[in-house]
Amino acid sequence: MSTPHRVKVSLPEANSRGYEVLVGSGLFASLATALSRFCPAHRYAVVTDDRVAELYAVRLSRMLHSAGHRTDVFAFTSGEAQKTRETWSLVSDAMMESGCGRDTAVIAFGGGVPGDLGGFVAATYMRGLPLVQVPTTLLAMIDASVGGKTGVDTPAGKNLVGAFHQPQCVLIDPEMLQTLPDAHLRSGMAEAVKHGAIADAEYLDWIEDNVESLLAADPQALSRLIMRSVEIKAEIVASDVMECGPRKLLNFGHTIGHAVETLSGYALLHGEAVAVGMVEEARIGERAGVTAAGTSARLRRVLTRLGLPTSLPIDFGADAVVQHTRLDKKARAGRVEYSLIQDFGRPFIGPAGVWGHPVADETVAEVLAGVGSRG
Amino acid sequence: MSTPHRVKVSLPEANSRGYEVLVGSGLFASLATALSRFCPAHRYAVVTDDRVAELYAVRLSRMLHSAGHRTDVFAFTSGEAQKTRETWSLVSDAMMESGCGRDTAVIAFGGGVPGDLGGFVAATYMRGLPLVQVPTTLLAMIDASVGGKTGVDTPAGKNLVGAFHQPQCVLIDPEMLQTLPDAHLRSGMAEAVKHGAIADAEYLDWIEDNVESLLAADPQALSRLIMRSVEIKAEIVASDVMECGPRKLLNFGHTIGHAVETLSGYALLHGEAVAVGMVEEARIGERAGVTAAGTSARLRRVLTRLGLPTSLPIDFGADAVVQHTRLDKKARAGRVEYSLIQDFGRPFIGPAGVWGHPVADETVAEVLAGVGSRG
Structure with a gap:
């Protein structure tokens, strides 16, 4: 992997922390290292959809496990139609069932839907867990992953329920776009x-x-x-x-x-x-x-x-x-x-x-x- | 009404705003004035339960309307058993149906349940609306109303889903405790x-x-x-x-x-x-x-x-x-x-x-x- 390009996102108003967006070809392969550095946690909950999971979940789990990161994957049916409070509830409940506590970090992994929904899970699970965004679509990479917007749709419209929740970091690997339609x-x-x-x-x-x-x-x-x-x-x-x-x-x-x-x-x-x-x-x-x-x-x-x-x-x-x-x-x-x-x-x-x-x-x-x- | 006692809550970490907790006998009667001062908004959504609504909703609406504040009351069935994601969804949907936009402020009015649930509605409605807490039980006055904790229960336990969302102000009228069991x-x-x-x-x-x-x-x-x-x-x-x-x-x-x-x-x-x-x-x-x-x-x-x-x-x-x-x-x-x-x-x-x-x-x-x- 070449050294990733880094863009610092400063957050003067919400708090003083800020975070980095890392862009690098092949960055996905060093996800485990990046997590240890930017978002150390007792365990990781990967929130994704079944389409992304099919492409990457096995490789992702293997990488994180072999780095000693306890990791569970929570995959829901793909599609904007699933970006609902119901899916958000199901994912949160599944995390509770597997015993995720406040020492868990959420990895929102996929396109805009896993990004927004995984982000909202992180924003609201036990009043907030650390979040890492790993976008896999161009739209999610350049838009959804920066800004801290999380949320779900309701029958009345898009993103009507949600929260601002800034990630610890955003990891972007442009090579993932090779599989994008x-x-x-x-x-x-x-x-x-x-x-x-x-x-x-x-x-x-x-x-x-x-x-x-x-x-x-x-x-x-x-x-x-x-x-x-x-x-x-x-x-x-x-x-x-x-x-x-x-x-x-x-x-x-x-x-x-x-x-x-x-x-x-x-x-x-x-x-x-x-x-x-x-x-x-x-x-x-x-x-x-x-x-x-x-x-x-x-x-x-x-x-x-x-x-x-x-x-x-x-x-x-x-x-x-x-x-x-x-x-x-x-x-x-x-x-x-x-x-x-x-x-x-x-x-x-x-x-x-x-x-x-x-x-x-x-x-x-x-x-x-x-x-x-x-x- | 005697001049209310004021306690300043400073928030060095989350942001620099902070807010005031006002404690005063008879303060409820001057709610409209306090809202204009501490939380001006185009309209107000009062989130409460049916028991509190029965005691106070008519008086509250009349006070706010006569002060020119557009006000809608959203009351759910009282009790901790109602502090759920389902009730939160119903209240949010009802607010959307009545056209509440980002120019709305939420008044969480009642005991701990309306406080926590109304707070969570405010925290997540269109990614966050201004919030005023008006607690009516002793527990809500001294505990739930300070600290910005909002949330609901899930089958796995209490307050497992929620967010930190600080109010614009907290208004406490100890006279309201005269009707408390x-x-x-x-x-x-x-x-x-x-x-x-x-x-x-x-x-x-x-x-x-x-x-x-x-x-x-x-x-x-x-x-x-x-x-x-x-x-x-x-x-x-x-x-x-x-x-x-x-x-x-x-x-x-x-x-x-x-x-x-x-x-x-x-x-x-x-x-x-x-x-x-x-x-x-x-x-x-x-x-x-x-x-x-x-x-x-x-x-x-x-x-x-x-x-x-x-x-x-x-x-x-x-x-x-x-x-x-x-x-x-x-x-x-x-x-x-x-x-x-x-x-x-x-x-x-x-x-x-x-x-x-x-x-x-x-x-x-x-x-x-x-x-x-x-x-």
């Missing part, structure tokens, strides 16, 4: 595009210049993508742990995106829904006069080249989407706030330094319904 | 005795000297008891938010106490179980040579005068109790740690500054079974 690789790239859009125009250029290598899962290109995205997310999170200010930026594309994802019954992957959401929210921003003309067209071009969708599925009613945005956690005082950009790398900040721009439902509905105006 | 008043006093035992021998003397006025629910005596207990707990919590050091002291009587409470099927009130637990743990400490001789006898005398039980129910097997302590959150590395005192007001601190004393199961079983040795 194409659609999931593309889905993860949508969040990378978002990072470029909100914080770093040059990064967005770089992504566009490297579409071919990225889609071919070239290890070097993917490593660079992961590192830059993790850096951007870590910088934003460090400035705003509790999500009251700049962190709202990360919601770009997500207000419409979440609505679209839920309305699709999760037939659309998260990144696919966010791709649609970014284009639509750029159009909303253009209509509201805060986003530079041409922003949505550029986003559509990059996302299309990455094989991502850029407009609402044809059978989606604009009204249904609007209705759904009102349930969003970002709805405050009865209005829905959008995180918009002025231009690439330049977030919109409203009067009095307010992050987030309230947009009237009618405007959103008009933009969403305005098929004729699309480029 | 005697057994619950006595149960609360067990925790006050614990505060004296672990931290302030003079306070323990004062309690013993004032047993009659306390049992008669004399408002002045109760106010003084609440304030001193809140002060003691606040000092301990402030020094150790995450419960790694001195806060373990507060577990005195609780390792055996929790086991006894669970084994009784919650027929014993929490304070009753803790009363038994303190006497037994003092005996364990005496046997282990860390607790001064006569400590358990003195505790038994005070607790008996307060009308609290001081020995295991006759049909409880010592082995069953020991078995249950192994499930305790304080079990580490396979051994059960007890929080013991050397003498009243003098906690036991082990070698290398370790708080907590591991005791062999056999010793505990011998002490618990040793009926002949009881005074």
